[in-house]
Amino acid sequence: MKKLLLLILLVGQSVFAQQIEIKSTELVKATESGGFYFALFSPKGNYLLASSPNYTGLTQIILKTNEVKVLTQELGAGYDVKISADESSILFKKTEFRNNLRYTSLYLYSFTDNKTVKVENAVRERLTPVFSQNKPAFVKDKSLVKSADIAASEIIPFINIEDRKMALYKGSSKTILTPSGENESYFWASVSPDGKHIVYATAAQGTFVCNINGSNAVSLGKLNAPVWLNSQWIVGMDDKDDGNVILSSSLVASTADGKVKQALPTPSIKIALYPAASPDGKQIAFNNEKGEIYLMNINIK
Numbered sequence: 001m002k003k004l005l006l007l008i009l010l011v012g013q014s015v016f017a018q019q020i021e022i023k024s025t026e027l028v029k030a031t032e033s034g035g036f037y038f039a040l041f042s043p044k045g046n047y048l049l050a051s052s053p054n055y056t057g058l059t060q061i062i063l064k065t066n067e068v069k070v071l072t073q074e075l076g077a078g079y080d081v082k083i084s085a086d087e088s089s090i091l092f093k094k095t096e097f098r099n100n101l102r103y104t105s106l107y108l109y110s111f112t113d114n115k116t117v118k119v120e121n122a123v124r125e126r127l128t129p130v131f132s133q134n135k136p137a138f139v140k141d142k143s144l145v146k147s148a149d150i151a152a153s154e155i156i157p158f159i160n161i162e163d164r165k166m167a168l169y170k171g172s173s174k175t176i177l178t179p180s181g182e183n184e185s186y187f188w189a190s191v192s193p194d195g196k197h198i199v200y201a202t203a204a205q206g207t208f209v210c211n212i213n214g215s216n217a218v219s220l221g222k223l224n225a226p227v228w229l230n231s232q233w234i235v236g237m238d239d240k241d242d243g244n245v246i247l248s249s250s251l252v253a254s255t256a257d258g259k260v261k262q263a264l265p266t267p268s269i270k271i272a273l274y275p276a277a278s279p280d281g282k283q284i285a286f287n288n289e290k291g292e293i294y295l296m297n298i299n300i301k
Contacts (some may be wrong), residue, residue, distance in 0.1 A: 020253050020262055021299040022080040025269070028285075030066040031293040038078055039276045039285040039293050042087045048091070048276075051078020051292060058092055060111075061293070073107055074114075087265055088112055088205055091129035091136050096122060102299070106134050128160045130169075157212065159189040159198060164177060166200060168212070177214035188224070194231040197256055201226065207236065208254045218258045225274050230281040232256055233300060234235065235264070237273060239287075246289060251271050251296070269294060 004076065027047070028036075036050040046062040049071075055078035058071040058211065071077075076095030083090050089110045096103050103122035107130055109115070119136055120127060128139040132154045137146035139160050146155075150171035160167045162187040166177040180202050189200035191212065198214075201207045207226050210217040220226070223236035232255060237247035249271045251264040264284070266272045271289040278285070286298040 004225050006167045017300050019260060021301060022264060023299055024297045025294055028061060028293045028295055030061050030068045032288040034292055034295050036291045038274050039134040039287060041276050041278045041285060042083050042280055043085050045278045045280060046088050049081060055079040060166050080128065082129045084131045086134050093127055100284055106138055132156055145169060157191045157195050159191060161186055161189065174188055179210040179214040179217040180208060188226055190228060192228050192231045198227065199226045199234050220254045222260050223252055223254055227275060227277050229253065235275045235277060237275060246271055249277055251286060
């Protein structure tokens, strides 16, 4: 009788914890041939950007029409690409090697006239592109570079990784944050939509959420490639590999306080990788090992 009561309680807790309802999971037909990875939603949700397994090139996938358009084939273009708030342009990087040294340059692509303009020449320093609304800017050599017509108040808070630590750029200030220790290596860091929290991962301790000032870090356990679903929920992946090949990967959602963790099953897709959240928090895009992109339609209760 006690065992039965315990089972009922556990089932009740499980049902209570189910805060995200999966309505459907559908293949984006334009990607059925494979080769599309690291999906990114545009700010209004009208299209996705995708790249290759090694971040070479960028492709636009218009969701309403399933139209596919190759934007660039440059090496490194798919890594850390940014989209303007009005969806009219993107900032992407080009990687090249000279005498075995790596150089990075920055480009602006406009959908209005389908033209690409160089924003920053190739440099050895790391470049991090950002948009202030629809105006391009970037971090170079640990400093924000912006045009004079961008006011400090227009800079939306963002995280840049510098010397393996998190650098919070907010307005005209920069603050180095190390909520899990100064000797940790930080990555996969981003600010919540409401600007109040940061999700980040460390090499040794897993994924965390902390306040925007770096205080009160809460562990989410293993949640790789985390992205904000909204300001309360984060989605990431639980992947396993043998050192060379990914053996399995599933999607997992967690509340920002770490109190609720929920699997997001994809029964027909054994390997679900690199989730991206739509601006309205109603869709999750992800790719499988073949580079087919799927859209998971959800309802957050």
